[in-house]
Amino acid sequence: MIEIKNLFKKYKNLIAVDNINIKIDNNEIFGLLGPNGAGKTTLIHILATLIKPTSGTATINGYDIISDSSKVRSSIGIVFQAPSSDDILTGYENLKIHSLLYNVPSNIREKRIEDVLELVGLTNRKNDQVKKYSGGMRRRLEIARGLLHKPTVIFLDEPTLGLDPGSREVMWKYIKRLVNEEKITIILTTHYMEEADLLCNRIGFIDKGKIIALDSPSKLKEGIGGEIINIQVEYNEICELDEIVNMIKHFDFVHKIENYNEGIITIYVDNANRNLPSILKYVDKFTNNKIHIISVDFRRPTLNDVFLKFTGRHIEDQHDKDGAEGGFMERYAQYAKK
Amino acid sequence: MVPKVALWRDMHNMQKNNNKSFKFDLELGKIYAIWLREFKVFLREKSRLVASTFTPLLWLFVLGGGLGSTVSTPFHASNIDYQKFIFPGIVIMSVIFSSVFFGAYIIWDRKFDFLKSVMVAPVRRSTIFLGKTFGGMTTSLIQAFILLGIGVFIGVNYTPYSIASFIVIVLMLSFALTSLGLAIGSYMESLEGFQLIVSFVVFPLYFLSGALFPLDNIPIWLSILTSINPATYAVEALRSSMLGVDGKNILIVNIGVLLITTLALGIVGILSFRRMKAV
CATH class of the missing domain: 3.40.50.300 (P-loop containing nucleotide triphosphate hydrolases)
Structure with a gap:
């Protein structure tokens, strides 16, 4: 202990x-x-x-x-x-x-x-x-x-x-x-x-x-709130996008929506496999072809999403090449470089 | 898995045992562990042994033979030529180099994290220190013995007395100088300082020791420097016991100074080890 x-x-x-x-x-x-x-x-x-x-x-x-x-x-x-x-x-x-x-x-x-x-x-x-x-x-x-x-x-x-x-x-x-x-x-x-x-x-x-x-x-x-759906869309006016996002927010299985400014709507939902079709149908039906869906994916949250939620940053993986691999001389060479 | 459980219980009982002599045994075992590692590394790194034996031979035969052909020593009457005269000095040189370097090598131990793995074990700093110094003494003694064998070829005669005092002097000086090397190494963060040790510790200890010249007629400034160098006393003691040549001081003074230096540097070494950072 x-x-x-x-x-x-x-x-x-x-x-x-x-x-x-x-x-x-x-x-x-x-x-x-x-x-x-x-x-x-x-x-x-x-x-x-x-x-x-x-x-x-x-x-x-x-x-x-x-x-x-x-x-x-x-x-x-x-x-x-x-x-x-x-x-x-x-x-x-x-x-x-x-x-x-x-x-x-x-x-x-x-x-x-x-x-x-x-x-x-x-x-x-x-x-x-x-x-x-x-x-x-x-x-x-x-x-x-x-x-x-x-x-x-x-x-x-x-x-x-x-x-x-x-x-x-x-x-x-x-x-x-x-x-x-x-x-x-x-x-x-x-x-x-x-x-x-x-x-x-x-x-x-x-x-x-x-x-x-x-x-x-x-x-x-689980604390992230369900699964994560990313929908990439093409649109003309940002206000049209705002409108549709506000409507999606009203589904009871949607926890929150973020980051849609770049044309990718990130939606946190429960049971994405069952609820994703309803969202897509909804977008199609109410946008009158003003918004086109380019791609859709959904995934379970990873620990990186957790870190992202708390810090707003990703856990980088850039350190790998400096790993402590190899023998003494390699390590010495690494040390000498510093 | 009955045996495993039994072993586990055994170990716990052993660890609970607080008997003093038992504890002492354990510290000895740890000193042995550190020494064993140094000894195995020494045995395996043959190139180091070859290199550190070859350098003294250059001094002995090239300087001793070359310069010896033109200079005479005050001891010609007793059939001691220059080459024989510097022989004890060359032995001390070998001890100086191998001991100080051995100690300073602790920087490498730290660089490749071996030292960290020892320091995270339940081991006293003084135990690590002693294991290391014993390792340094072993290395120096083996190298000195190789030179002792070569001494036969230049006509040095040995007696049981001269060999016994040879061992004592070499061990004392190598304990002192390994401690010095370890103390310096424990303060140094990087290998760049190694060259400084060579220039400011190893060579002065050697050149100012009277290894290569008699101390009788040297200038006063040089005389002061040689008399504060502990290696001087080792050279004189070794020369007197091996060749029967007396220097400036009598044997008992030489041995006394060596003993005090050994104790003092040992204490300095242990104190430096205590304050050394683990990471």
């Missing part, structure tokens, strides 16, 4: 974490979803006792992150955004060193290492140097390392950043397996909406250090 209380972190001229309060239950996959620079990683680093908050605190399994940091460290595992294993060593050696650092007793050490390797599917590559691993395998080794000491909470910071779609799906499979087999609480940060949607029991939307919405993915999407 994790309890975050009035957590606040300020850097010189930037508020990275702005008064966050969250309770996370055992056995939950909790997602922190937000654009890059929203404060996700800072929040994770504070919870993992790597950064001290400016004010406020949090408890993990009842241990305070400031006054009981050593106990917090023993009970959590963390997978950083950039792989942090030593790539000159083998996968097994990395695990052995960390099991010593985490006091895994010597009589069960080998068994634990075997178990976690099995869990992430790296048993047959355990004696290869990490520099020979693919990006996805490195991430999985990090997860194995995070599980060595049987933590009750594990933090995954952008677990699939920079992975190709295939490896990403494999990673999702392993994350789901963790919750089922290890009975562990997972806190993951991501800026991929589908990832959060697929994996998380609850999602906290984070933007500029603040939690702006927090609920289960389905509830968040």
Whole structure:
């Protein structure tokens, strides 16, 4: 169980974490979803006792992150955004060193290492140097390392950043397996909406250090109000469009209409599959051919629509090419560029 | 899954055990873990070992052989030529380079996040520090031993006493200088500062140590600089125990200064590690 209380972190001229309060239950996959620079990683680093908050605190399994940091460290595992294993060593050696650092007793050490390797599917590559691993395998080794000491909470910071779609799906499979087999609480940060949607029991939307919405993915999407219909139209006079939009508003299954100035009418409705034909019929019948429908589509709301609703912005995906993929020298080259 | 549950309970019981000696064992295990990683990396990076052995050989044979053919040492009577005279100095040079660089390499550990993964484990900063320094001492000692073997070819004779004091001196100096390197590295954010360490730490330590010249007749300004350099005392101690050549200070003074330096730099290193930021 994790309890975050009035957590606040300020850097010189930037508020990275702005008064966050969250309770996370055992056995939950909790997602922190937000654009890059929203404060996700800072929040994770504070919870993992790597950064001290400016004010406020949090408890993990009842241990305070400031006054009981050593106990917090023993009970959590963390997978950083950039792989942090030593790539000159083998996968097994990395695990052995960390099991010593985490006091895994010597009589069960080998068994634990075997178990976690099995869990992430790296048993047959355990004696290869990490520099020979693919990006996805490195991430999985990090997860194995995070599980060595049987933590009750594990933090995954952008677990699939920079992975190709295939490896990403494999990673999702392993994350789901963790919750089922290890009975562990997972806190993951991501800026991929589908990832959060697929994996998380609850999602906290984070933007500029603040939690702006927090609920289960389905509830968040329901909050948008039904499905979304986009009708692209051609028209001569904007007032004609105004008129028709006002009429559509009177259907009881329509929640709201927006953005029609550009010629695309966005309508939030219940049961779009059944109600869309009535809307189209209505438009046809009452506009006397003054307004022509060019195209129609409807879709269920995504988490991006939720973010859009709260912030007026999209969660961008531009950061991908800067992902922490590759070996030490690649990362060094990246660092040198900066 | 009965065995898993049993293991889980075992671990909990172990962690609940607050016995002091048990805790001490655990810290030793963690120091061993950090040391093990350094040692494995050292064994695997053969190019580093080859490069760091080759440079001292250049000094010993090219400078020692070349310059040695024209200069004479004050110890010709005891059959010590220039090459033999600088041999202990070259050993100390190898220790200076490998120890300071080893310490400063912590910048790389931080750059590729390995250090972060260690710092998020329940490990004391002083434990990380000690594991690292022991790693540096091991590396320096192995390289010094390779040079010791080469010493046979230039006619250096060893006694059990000279080898024992060789080990003690090398270990003390490498502890001190690995600590120094780690302390500097813990303050540096970027690799650009590495060149500064080479110019302002490594080379002055070497050139101002009397590794290459006797300290008896040097100008006063140089004499002041050499006497505040801890490596000077290591060179003198090593020269006296290996070649029977006495320098400016007697052996006990040399060892005393080395010991104080070692302790002082060790403390500086631990304090720097305590305040080092994790991310």
